Amino acid sequence: MKLVFERSRPGRRAGRIPRPAELATPAVPDELRRKRPARLPEIPEIELVRHFTKLTTRNFGIDTGFYPLGSCTMKYNPRVNERVAALPGFRDLHPHQDEDGAQGALELMHELQEMLAEVTGLDAVSLQPAAGSQGELTGLMLMRAYFADRGEGGQRRTVVVADTAHGTNPASVTMAGYELRKVATDARGNIDLDDLRSKVDGTTAGLMLTNPSTLGLFDEHIEEVSKLFHEAGALLYYDGANLNAVCGISRPGDMGFDIVHINLHKTFSQPHGGGGPGGGPIAVREHLEPYLPVPAVVRDGNRFRLDYDRPKSIGKVRAFTGPFGVFVRSYAFILAWGRELRAMSEDAVLNANYLLARLKDAYDLPFDRLCMHEFVLSARNLKKEHGITALDVAKRLMDYDFHAPTIYFPLIVPEALMIEPTETETKETLDAFADAMQAIAREAAEEPETLKTAPHNRPVGRLDEVKAAKRAIVRYRFEDHPDLSGEPSAAAEVEAPKGV
Amino acid sequence: MKLVFERSRPGRRAGRIPRPAELATPAVPDELRRKRPARLPEIPEIELVRHFTKLTTRNFGIDTGFYPLGSCTMKYNPRVNERVAALPGFRDLHPHQDEDGAQGALELMHELQEMLAEVTGLDAVSLQPAAGSQGELTGLMLMRAYFADRGEGGQRRTVVVADTAHGTNPASVTMAGYELRKVATDARGNIDLDDLRSKVDGTTAGLMLTNPSTLGLFDEHIEEVSKLFHEAGALLYYDGANLNAVCGISRPGDMGFDIVHINLHKTFSQPHGGGGPGGGPIAVREHLEPYLPVPAVVRDGNRFRLDYDRPKSIGKVRAFTGPFGVFVRSYAFILAWGRELRAMSEDAVLNANYLLARLKDAYDLPFDRLCMHEFVLSARNLKKEHGITALDVAKRLMDYDFHAPTIYFPLIVPEALMIEPTETETKETLDAFADAMQAIAREAAEEPETLKTAPHNRPVGRLDEVKAAKRAIVRYRFEDHPDLSGEPSAAAEVEAPKGV
Amino acid sequence: MTYAALTDADREAMLETIGVSGIEELFRDIPAGVRFDRPLGLGDPLTEQEIVERLEELAARNVHAGEEVSFVGAGVYDHYVPAVVDYILQRGELLTAYTPYQPEMSQGVLQAIFEYQTVICELTGMDVSNASGYDGTTVAADACYIAKHATGRSKIVLAETVSPQVRQVVRTYAPGFGMDVVDVPHRDGVTDPEEFRAAAEGAACAIFQQPNFFGCLEPAPELAAAANDVEALAVAHVDPISLGVLEAPGNYGCAIAIGEGQSAGNPLSYGGPHYGFIAAREEFTRRMPGRIVGETTDVEGRRGYVLTLQTREQHIRREKATSNITTNQTLLALGGLIYLCWLGPEGLREVGEACMALAAHAKERLELPLLFPEQATFKEFGVHVGRQAHEAIRQARTHGVNPGYPLGRDYPGMDDAILVAVTERRTAEDIDRLAEALAA
Amino acid sequence: MTYAALTDADREAMLETIGVSGIEELFRDIPAGVRFDRPLGLGDPLTEQEIVERLEELAARNVHAGEEVSFVGAGVYDHYVPAVVDYILQRGELLTAYTPYQPEMSQGVLQAIFEYQTVICELTGMDVSNASGYDGTTVAADACYIAKHATGRSKIVLAETVSPQVRQVVRTYAPGFGMDVVDVPHRDGVTDPEEFRAAAEGAACAIFQQPNFFGCLEPAPELAAAANDVEALAVAHVDPISLGVLEAPGNYGCAIAIGEGQSAGNPLSYGGPHYGFIAAREEFTRRMPGRIVGETTDVEGRRGYVLTLQTREQHIRREKATSNITTNQTLLALGGLIYLCWLGPEGLREVGEACMALAAHAKERLELPLLFPEQATFKEFGVHVGRQAHEAIRQARTHGVNPGYPLGRDYPGMDDAILVAVTERRTAEDIDRLAEALAA
Numbered sequence A, B: 001m002k003l004v005f006e007r008s009r010p011g012r013r014a015g016r017i018p019r020p021a022e023l024a025t026p027a028v029p030d031e032l033r034r035k036r037p038a039r040l041p042e043i044p045e046i047e048l049v050r051h052f053t054k055l056t057t058r059n060f061g062i063d064t065g066f067y068p069l070g071s072c073t074m075k076y077n078p079r080v081n082e083r084v085a086a087l088p089g090f091r092d093l094h095p096h097q098d099e100d101g102a103q104g105a106l107e108l109m110h111e112l113q114e115m116l117a118e119v120t121g122l123d124a125v126s127l128q129p130a131a132g133s134q135g136e137l138t139g140l141m142l143m144r145a146y147f148a149d150r151g152e153g154g155q156r157r158t159v160v161v162a163d164t165a166h167g168t169n170p171a172s173v174t175m176a177g178y179e180l181r182k183v184a185t186d187a188r189g190n191i192d193l194d195d196l197r198s199k200v201d202g203t204t205a206g207l208m209l210t211n212p213s214t215l216g217l218f219d220e221h222i223e224e225v226s227k228l229f230h231e232a233g234a235l236l237y238y239d240g241a242n243l244n245a246v247c248g249i250s251r252p253g254d255m256g257f258d259i260v261h262i263n264l265h266k267t268f269s270q271p272h273g274g275g276g277p278g279g280g281p282i283a284v285r286e287h288l289e290p291y292l293p294v295p296a297v298v299r300d301g302n303r304f305r306l307d308y309d310r311p312k313s314i315g316k317v318r319a320f321t322g323p324f325g326v327f328v329r330s331y332a333f334i335l336a337w338g339r340e341l342r343a344m345s346e347d348a349v350l351n352a353n354y355l356l357a358r359l360k361d362a363y364d365l366p367f368d369r370l371c372m373h374e375f376v377l378s379a380r381n382l383k384k385e386h387g388i389t390a391l392d393v394a395k396r397l398m399d400y401d402f403h404a405p406t407i408y409f410p411l412i413v414p415e416a417l418m419i420e421p422t423e424t425e426t427k428e429t430l431d432a433f434a435d436a437m438q439a440i441a442r443e444a445a446e447e448p449e450t451l452k453t454a455p456h457n458r459p460v461g462r463l464d465e466v467k468a469a470k471r472a473i474v475r476y477r478f479e480d481h482p483d484l485s486g487e488p489s490a491a492a493e494v495e496a497p498k499g500v
Numbered sequence C, D: 001m002t003y004a005a006l007t008d009a010d011r012e013a014m015l016e017t018i019g020v021s022g023i024e025e026l027f028r029d030i031p032a033g034v035r036f037d038r039p040l041g042l043g044d045p046l047t048e049q050e051i052v053e054r055l056e057e058l059a060a061r062n063v064h065a066g067e068e069v070s071f072v073g074a075g076v077y078d079h080y081v082p083a084v085v086d087y088i089l090q091r092g093e094l095l096t097a098y099t100p101y102q103p104e105m106s107q108g109v110l111q112a113i114f115e116y117q118t119v120i121c122e123l124t125g126m127d128v129s130n131a132s133g134y135d136g137t138t139v140a141a142d143a144c145y146i147a148k149h150a151t152g153r154s155k156i157v158l159a160e161t162v163s164p165q166v167r168q169v170v171r172t173y174a175p176g177f178g179m180d181v182v183d184v185p186h187r188d189g190v191t192d193p194e195e196f197r198a199a200a201e202g203a204a205c206a207i208f209q210q211p212n213f214f215g216c217l218e219p220a221p222e223l224a225a226a227a228n229d230v231e232a233l234a235v236a237h238v239d240p241i242s243l244g245v246l247e248a249p250g251n252y253g254c255a256i257a258i259g260e261g262q263s264a265g266n267p268l269s270y271g272g273p274h275y276g277f278i279a280a281r282e283e284f285t286r287r288m289p290g291r292i293v294g295e296t297t298d299v300e301g302r303r304g305y306v307l308t309l310q311t312r313e314q315h316i317r318r319e320k321a322t323s324n325i326t327t328n329q330t331l332l333a334l335g336g337l338i339y340l341c342w343l344g345p346e347g348l349r350e351v352g353e354a355c356m357a358l359a360a361h362a363k364e365r366l367e368l369p370l371l372f373p374e375q376a377t378f379k380e381f382g383v384h385v386g387r388q389a390h391e392a393i394r395q396a397r398t399h400g401v402n403p404g405y406p407l408g409r410d411y412p413g414m415d416d417a418i419l420v421a422v423t424e425r426r427t428a429e430d431i432d433r434l435a436e437a438l439a440a
């Protein structure tokens, strides 16, 4: 379909701006004045609405169908959360509003902090980080500040990360100025304890771990792991991307972790909006609280206020107190479940195990255990036998109206298919998906071309990613396109009939 | 796709209702108590959202594309109107609120009345009727009350209606207890004056006329027509469905009409929501004001109130003061155009004439005049020569992603195609539509089967309307469908792959 | 010119294609004597921002149900409308569509209406529902028009306990239909079946409301039987929210069920737009007013939906149509559908029970004489406040409580009575506040 | 259990298929020592209606921008956001989608991001933009990380006139990057190019803000030239709303342009979520952080869009990635895109001019000493109020006017200064009220 720029015609417009006619606009000094206007599209509002409406119909969301994208926890995003986030008292509240004009917002944040502390089993929470990866970075900064404060800043140089970890973990380690130590996974999908012991010493600042791991497996030796690091004087960081598996069942703080980030856009239902926003609050043990970002949201009796007076704080990692609109939605979500939150995780784990049970005969299962909220299959046999890759399976699933699982991750599983159904799917949906996956496994043998050429009914066929990277066309090139303004007739714009 | 009932499983649910646990529900007397619950679907909220989201994607609105449905004025429905209609001060206002707690609503209605009086050139307005056809009926009731009041109630028995009129006009005549006199259209598309003279006499209560007519033509003899009725002591009713053609250009009151209805969902941009709501306010000349429905919205200095003390009023035609939410949107729409409203009608007429100019060689034009905001073509030649009907043309347009025009109306034009582009379409859209219409005219000669089997790319092919009427299945027949609750597996529910 | 899509350059090119010299020429068929040659007396065009400011200003001059503790009902009720309803109704493919004349373009709305019709039939125990009427008043007139043609009779019987607005609308329509209206007075807040039977003798239809306007439970099966006895069509006006706990009219012999849909899924909106529903036994299918959606198949045998039984309607039958209605209230009716699907059978029962429980509590807690102490009620009841009701209301509102509807407006002799509506949105604390405000 | 989708019957059947006896067994891999065996200390589950009530209660305890006449800005601004933005962003296909990893399922969001990137490049005069950063502060840190790797240097120069929060965030990130931060003090409200050049000697990048935090117009081309002179990357932090009237950073020699997108298309939302934008000259394409969408074709040669240049990113490059960012602010950025398309080039100029005209009027009307009387400003300016700023603010708020931001919070010695922001939403009458409130 057309780009919005290709719908533009000089002189058209949608929005207009009121301006008191009597007031003169002061002149901008010539060297600072804009010379050539930005080529924003010129279109009437009806065209704007049609363009973006059509774009959305070329997109697949949870509202469209099943979205088992592993590690992303694509659960139902309750519509009521959108309603409450749009209340003028939240939506139109200025972040520099006086504290006495923002008591409701501050109370909400304070209460959310307490909820997250309870769920993670930790003592203090900062809501500031904008997403999981910023939560990670913030957590590592806390480690730096903590060790610097103890005079161990120079010594503690390394952070241990599992080889199953999400790419953000090693990237955060580097950005925080640490050196990476990678630790292997054992045959049951746990951290390899022997390997681990060889990576932990006096230079170790900490561990970053996802538990359940990105394999969807709970580390059976988590207590030993925790002991190992604490005995070495190091800290444990919990990547909370998989928290949906364990709410009310097992708490990171109780597992021994000192710092946790929570992805509000996963476990706590903030819609991901095609890439973001998210929220990555961090919860920490008491001794790390002094280092948390400023301002802290604190309670004095019945009043709530922002506390900037935290001399040991690492500072700020983003503006203000964090993505407030995300907090409203997550808070509303937690209110809905309340003390029954455990049932959410139970159903998430049940759904995953049910799918696993239905699929493990059709695909390879690298680690044959019960899973938590997600599991990882491998298409390596399909590849070996029929030349069918995980990518082919993913593309073929689209023909069945399902979003694909996460593929090729975690890296230690070849041809990985990482499947996370979440708790909000019905058994019928799971069955339909399992049937489709089984059908695809059969098709791999019987009609492999159908898979290799999939998808077949999307607005576009399989896209050439290599070409995209090579050409690196990352913005519309007005110069390569005809000036449409003088175009004589629109004959050329009739899209070809779609029938016949 | 499935019906919502076919997604139901016992024990599922979305909404829950709070109830203070301590309070007991009184027993309902047994003979009044519901015995078997209504078979409402049992589905979780995620399924509800998916079901209705999917339904909407199987529907075409103005937001989807060009919708030249003649006589329906499918113009852009501004999104800001939805924003203001949702303000709690409007949306959550109880209609029995005290007048002093509803001053804003009353002022809005009063101002809208004045705006509509100005646009129609009449003196008093009642916003009460729920739609155009109810406006018609209300107008005819006013005639009854007026003549009864003058002692002419028994004598004035007939109402004259043009043969081009919308079906609501004759239907309203009957429902109001009048006899219908049908008047013919002349060769230029005006009312046939000779025929008209023979229909007007001392029994005549009034005329109902659409002007411009449903042919999109302005009656060139409107002054004579008006004189004829007024001289006979009768009243003129203006069906305002085509008001979009003449705002600020020619006013019904100035044309001689005594009663006018306005379709707020046409000229004044209330979205039609797949069938309604609408709004059908009526404007009348001063001498008819006493008969208007109660309550009237009146102004006393700076206060607004509801006036029930109208002894000559016909009574009420619907609850309260009318569809208030519709008023909010129409009021907002009129504020946007303000005194430049004429430019709206000018563009509407320009767009129609442009399309007419581009299409009149490819299709038959029964009345070769400049048109107003819409025009009527005929496919009679295509039918004669290639067996292609107006219906085939309409269905084929769908393959080009356009909604069809109104077809087979007005009745006096065989194989009618009634096209109304409205002012909010761009020239490119009109050109693309004209190109498609021309292509279809060619296809009629070259590949008529393609047209007869159209549409080809909608969720369903051409539907059998005769079968529907014969079978008269007008609700889901639970009894004909298997009880899904015990269904063992969902294998049967996998929809067939759509690719390959 | 906020919503204009053409540029001056477009206009010029188009005029040239048309072959006229200017816009004015397009209007040459309009006789000079009826042209309007001054600017319209409307304000300056406003930008979107200014429109919002103006409307916010007006909205702020209203006191909405969220700003006071409101017990006002009397036909329109403050039930909770879930967010999914608003969201779906705002989707442009639905919101900005016209009546589904071209079914292949409109399967979404057609299927949804078919689902709505099914839900209404299920709620009311009837066989056929249309796609909606204007509101709960006009569907009563529709029922009378059906009854007139079905029975050939011209008398309409209306229980006095039917909503005053419904009765007014029926009275407004009746003369055009050539029908007369007879009222049946209430006895201690409900209708006496014997009197109802007597009045219904020779009548086309006899209409009662359940729960009635006073909130009381009518002896509905007996009233229906009374009408049936004399071959008048029994018409029940029902509150959809009550139909999880109260019996469906189709199950006690009614011919037609009608009602105001607002309480199920529509906001208050100062009285509209809302939807009226009308459903009937199968024998009346071809007498139904307005749109009806039916199931069919396409050329390949796939299930699909179309507007059907159109020979009833004005665009085909013209002056012989079963009604003049075209535009109806589809969007609002679909709000009702989504709401009822959201509730499900359990939720519908729960909301009814919650209202009953809270209303029962309020009756006790207020410690005021009940208007009709003998009668069972649903979510609404009348109380005597010992002074002019509008005075009591005025005073209570200064305490932030709107206690209800002054019954004296419609019923002479009830000047000291207030009709109190209690929905699931009210709490025990709200009821305490009501009690205090009325005691003050 | 509001959002649960399974019934007990489902659960039983599923456990059987899995081959375990109960839910508990699914958790058998969790060591007993780390199991949580009490109920969570959270409240009773709430229904939707109760959730709304609770949130409305909290929202009512805030004073939002519609409830007072607000001149508060200082980085986040009350510009009008049109209704189309909200509508489109609420459509579920977009709202509830994840990052577009499977392009064939996500052409909508991919094309929209490509359009967003284009608009950002057009606004800033740059060649490449990513799909968004977290906000206007973190993109500054991103720019430093680019500069570090592009130049091999480790000094960051920050004009003191850059937003205090931006500076704080850069300072928080710098140690991890192994970088140091040097401030350049302001001279009468703006940055001196000579001082800037001197500081930028040996620096990786030099960051200034236009208009700066005080609302003043910096000698931006000279500052960029100063940085370029010493081969430090010139980084401009710009307000998108200003770019219809102020020159694009790409047109006066900047290497990187960054900014807070909120003013263009996002609500205030107590500070987030908003979007940060970062755009750069072509040579930095492969050093950009985060998602970038590129154009390609499908197997049949049709145009399409994909996430591209992914070898920069953490999921491929891991510890060597250009950034750790994954989740960004796409939805908010698309709000910006829609807003900017709604404005078009004319609208963007108009909104800038309207702000300037109103702010200029306010400067005169207030009759208070300006903080930097010599400087040209855009929509914001500082005034001395002759007493403690927070005291003046407190007092003005009792008159329903919030006059602005107390500069003393960040700049010692400015305790009597307020930063006043005037957007197109304010009127001449609002400015009168401000003048009166500050005079009172």
Ligand SMILES: Cc1ncc(COP(=O)(O)O)c(C=O)c1O
Pocket (backbone or CB within 6 Å): A071, A072, A131, A132, A133, A134, A165, A166, A168, A169, A210, A214, A239, A241, A242, A263, A278, A279, A280, D325, D326, D327
């Ligand atoms: C295991 C894991 N860790 C970290 C992240 C990064 O979180 P975010 O996208 O919120 O930055 C993700 C996100 O997908 C993840 O799955």
Ligand SMILES: Cc1ncc(COP(=O)(O)O)c(C=O)c1O
Pocket (backbone or CB within 6 Å): B071, B072, B131, B132, B133, B134, B165, B166, B168, B169, B210, B214, B239, B241, B242, B263, B278, B279, B280, C325, C326, C327
């Ligand atoms: C000419 C004409 N008259 C009357 C009507 C009836 O109006 P409504 O649908 O508002 O009842 C219409 C509607 O299409 C119409 O086109």
